[in-house]
Amino acid sequence: MLWSVLKIIAFVLAVVALTFGVGYLMESSDVLLVTVAGREFALTPLSGVIAGLALLLAVYLVLRLLGLLLAVVRFLNGDETAISRYFNRRAERKGYQALSEGMLALASGEGRLAIRKAERAEGYLKRPELTNLLVAQAAEMAGDTAKATQTYKKLLEDDTTRFVGIRGLMKQKLVAGDTDTALKLAEKAFMLKPQHGEVQDTLLRLQAGAEDWAGARQTLAAKLKSNALPRDVHKRRDAVLALAHARDALAEGQIEAARKEAGEANRLSPDLVPAAVMAARMAIEEGKPKVAAKVIRKAWDAAPHPDLAAAFAGIEPGETPAARLKRFRVLFARHPDDAEVKLLEAELNIAAEDYPAARKALGDLPETAPTARSLTIMAAIERGEGSEDRVVRGWLAKAVTASRGPQWTCEACGHVHANWQPVCEQCESFDTLAWIEAPQSESALAGTAQMLPLIVGALEDRSNMPEVEATVVEDAPAPDAEPVIVDVDSEAEEQDRDPHAPGHMPPDMGEVSEQVESEETPRATAN
Numbered sequence: 001m002l003w004s005v006l007k008i009i010a011f012v013l014a015v016v017a018l019t020f021g022v023g024y025l026m027e028s029s030d031v032l033l034v035t036v037a038g039r040e041f042a043l044t045p046l047s048g049v050i051a052g053l054a055l056l057l058a059v060y061l062v063l064r065l066l067g068l069l070l071a072v073v074r075f076l077n078g079d080e081t082a083i084s085r086y087f088n089r090r091a092e093r094k095g096y097q098a099l100s101e102g103m104l105a106l107a108s109g110e111g112r113l114a115i116r117k118a119e120r121a122e123g124y125l126k127r128p129e130l131t132n133l134l135v136a137q138a139a140e141m142a143g144d145t146a147k148a149t150q151t152y153k154k155l156l157e158d159d160t161t162r163f164v165g166i167r168g169l170m171k172q173k174l175v176a177g178d179t180d181t182a183l184k185l186a187e188k189a190f191m192l193k194p195q196h197g198e199v200q201d202t203l204l205r206l207q208a209g210a211e212d213w214a215g216a217r218q219t220l221a222a223k224l225k226s227n228a229l230p231r232d233v234h235k236r237r238d239a240v241l242a243l244a245h246a247r248d249a250l251a252e253g254q255i256e257a258a259r260k261e262a263g264e265a266n267r268l269s270p271d272l273v274p275a276a277v278m279a280a281r282m283a284i285e286e287g288k289p290k291v292a293a294k295v296i297r298k299a300w301d302a303a304p305h306p307d308l309a310a311a312f313a314g315i316e317p318g319e320t321p322a323a324r325l326k327r328f329r330v331l332f333a334r335h336p337d338d339a340e341v342k343l344l345e346a347e348l349n350i351a352a353e354d355y356p357a358a359r360k361a362l363g364d365l366p367e368t369a370p371t372a373r374s375l376t377i378m379a380a381i382e383r384g385e386g387s388e389d390r391v392v393r394g395w396l397a398k399a400v401t402a403s404r405g406p407q408w409t410c411e412a413c414g415h416v417h418a419n420w421q422p423v424c425e426q427c428e429s430f431d432t433l434a435w436i437e438a439p440q441s442e443s444a445l446a447g448t449a450q451m452l453p454l455i456v457g458a459l460e461d462r463s464n465m466p467e468v469e470a471t472v473v474e475d476a477p478a479p480d481a482e483p484v485i486v487d488v489d490s491e492a493e494e495q496d497r498d499p500h501a502p503g504h505m506p507p508d509m510g511e512v513s514e515q516v517e518s519e520e521t522p523r524a525t526a527n
Helices: 002-027 045-076 082-087 089-107 111-125 128-142 145-155 162-176 179-192 197-209 213-225 231-251 255-268 273-285 289-302 306-313 321-332 339-351 355-362 372-384 389-401 442-463 466-475 507-526
Strands: 032-036 039-043 406-410 433-437
Touching: 045 082, 089 111, 089 128, 111 128, 128 145, 128 162, 145 162, 162 179, 162 197, 179 197, 197 213, 213 231, 231 255, 231 273, 255 273, 273 289, 273 306, 289 306, 289 321, 306 321, 306 339, 321 339, 339 355, 339 372, 355 372, 372 389
Parallel strands: none
Antiparallel strands: 032 039, 406 433
16 A cells, blocks of 8 residues: 555656656757767757657667567577567567456456456467466356356367366266266376376276276276375275175176185275175185184274174074084183173173173173163063063163164264165265264154153053063073074175174064064154
């Protein structure tokens, strides 16, 4: 602001000084004598000033002619644009000024103004590789998708701007939800610049979403080669892609390919639970139980998981509960304080009808870390020990509002999946599923909590009815009854596990879970 004021003051002073100077020269009667080549010229002061200005103009014209002569010499020496640059210098200055103003307008969010400045710059510069990019980005900011698309297509005509045009069109297709076209454009952009980080990530995500596992592994290898990905992360994601390929091969009946890819996935990431489970099941089918046990134990060392326990149970599907409990002790010893180990040991003791041992194994989990699973196990223990029906139902009532415990949850969007998937079915993010406890909705918990007095009250009323008591006694397990053993099919999916396997309820707990479902039904109806 101060600098502008100073410039205005200086301009006014210069005009005043010039006015006084011209007036003085016009009133002066002195004569100016100028000698040129032996001849004298008598000039008035005003004529002398005019002659000086004419001399300056002549010098300027001479310099311009010399510049033109120099441009002609450069043209004759092979510089084809020398003469055009000479005549377009003024236009270039205006063009670059308009271009800089357009970039500033784009940065400040004025899309329409940026388009006008870019079009003006194009009129002066005739450099579409510069101005078209500004026009396209400004059109996107202004919401003019058609103009942006048209401009991006113009960028495809020049080799230097083809990548920018393809990338711009790719992003437009992604916003529009046209993933098929976006995938083709991403592949072309990747061919032009295979080390471009954004294109690599976009292509990998689109290939995973399209279940192009082989292509995704190539893209992942390119990320590793360009140092855009740590080696340990690459091995983990490569294992995820190999496992996804193995699943598809198994679904198509390609057993050998599935076995090879599952083994590769387990080799790359031994702690990847789904890969370990699939590799173990394939080894069981092949008649290699020791290999399966080794794979499961290695994954179990990283973190206990119910799917690993179910696969370990499938190694000996016909064993008795007591034998199974004994065989599982090798897993118990590796993480004795882990919650999953305590739940697993309690379940196997219930299957063996050793309820005091189950209570001891469960410890204080129902109080310190209550989940639907631990509370349901506690209800089964109470029932197995002959507790009153109201006590059993009290634990079940608590299970209604308790957390479901760890589940396959997307770390990007929080969506819960019934089974592990390489790509989140909600946000389509790649390799974001983790075995963690998902956050529960407070509104859902509040609605369930409001129903608890009705549930517990109704159960207490029913517990006082003689016919209900008689039914409970009849349903209670006999002390000497032999437990039912159900074989595990090694080719079955995770939902077809042994009922005595960890993560699944034994016979008594199955009846208890039915009671939980019957108690949740009124709540759903009320909502």
